[in-house]
Amino acid sequence: MKALIYDAPQTLRFQDVPMPAMQERDVLVRVEAVGICGSDMHAFLGHDSRRPAPLILGHEAAGVIEEGPEKGQRVTINPLVSCGDCAACHTGRENLCPQRQIISMPPREGAFAQFVAIPPSNLVTVPEDIALTKASLAEPLAVGWHAARLGLEALHPAMEPRALVLGGGAIGLASYLCLRAQGLPTVDIVEPNPERAEFLSAHCDARILTKPDRAAPLVVDAVGIAATRAAASTHVEPGGVVTHIGLGDDAGGLDIRRMTLQEVTFIGTYTYSMQDFRDTAQALFAGELGALEWFEERPLASGPATFEALQAGNVAAPKVILAPWD
Known part of the structure; x- marks a missing residue:
């Protein structure tokens, strides 16, 4: 072969x-x-x-x-x-x-x-x-599905149903689509690459930002480098949730003091369960994850x-x- x-x-x-x-x-x-x-x-x-x-x-x-x-x-x-x-x-x-x-x-x-x-x-x-x-x-979407599910389960019910996704690559876009499919009405995406940002603007109805402009109850780091972990630490609301998917590098960025004093929940998310994969596939087949x-x-x-x-x-x-x- x-x-x-x-x-x-x-x-x-x-x-x-x-x-x-x-x-x-x-x-x-x-x-x-x-x-x-x-x-x-x-x-x-x-x-x-x-x-x-x-x-x-x-x-x-x-x-x-x-x-x-x-x-x-x-x-x-x-x-x-x-x-x-x-x-x-x-x-x-x-x-x-x-x-x-x-x-x-x-x-x-x-x-x-x-x-x-x-x-x-x-x-x-x-x-x-x-x-x-x-x-x-289905596979990259399942990564987003798993992260979205864990983040939403951890989000306090009194907080505004809104999220910020750091990174507009496949996993960031998957996280956006899965958060929306799981019922979150407002999701912004941060993507500094102008060509990628233009592509995202044409293919989804999220706000596409070059950098975060406000804090959010739920922040998804779909890149996983020191700079995006620092942005997640800064832009998550007190009592909010950070879900960390990306594995760009393995050191630095998290503001542990702020996360402790503001009771921020940090969730590392790795791949998905078999049920997550099946649920993602069925959502894909049903058209719930877009075109x-x-x-x-x-x-x-x-x-x-x-x-x-x-x-x-x-x-x-x-x-x-x-x-x-x-």
Whole structure:
């Protein structure tokens, strides 16, 4: 099969590779669409020790089951494989399973390839009227869904139902869409990149800001660098909630004194539960997350050039989806 191989920092190769190694319970999925995540970019830059080269990256995928009794079924993939037996799994918190695996991290190869191996319990059937390109957005949308759910559950009922999202990339946009779908009427997005901000203005009805202009009861940090954590600390209202999704860097920014004195709740959010993923997929299929026309599609073979363009900040769309068969 053809695949995009992360070979070394800032080095990708499109080449022939063996078919995926199948673990127990796995089925083979023919990948029709796979999105580029910020974590893929971190790996490409050599900033993610969990993804050592050489490796097939990519985990935001949708496709068609290639073999077995469900052959031909159109599916979107939950890339997080849990053990099913631990306390976290039994309580619906599979994202905290100590034995969890994810495609694009050893021992599982990712979906920047024509085929990927995954347990059938990680698949959600996609209706015929939903394009598989849009179905591949279920994974990043589920990250936003999980963060939105936890943030709203923690928000005091007396506070104004309003949120501020820091970052207008795919996860920031997903958080906006999921907060709205879960009933929050007012959500502003902060995006300093003018091309990205213009794209967002054309594709959603949020207020798009270059910097925060007022405090909010709920602040979502979808970037996760010191500067955005500092902005979240400054612009969350007393008694409010900060949900932290982004993993841009791992140090600095939080004003612990203010958060303590103002009783601000800080929630680190990682991926999603299987129920979050299913709920997101159903909301996507029902049209509750918008038209989902905020991606750009390119061939998988263009992967090296696409990563370079993303690194240079030359892609306006929040998401690039790669097509392995083009």
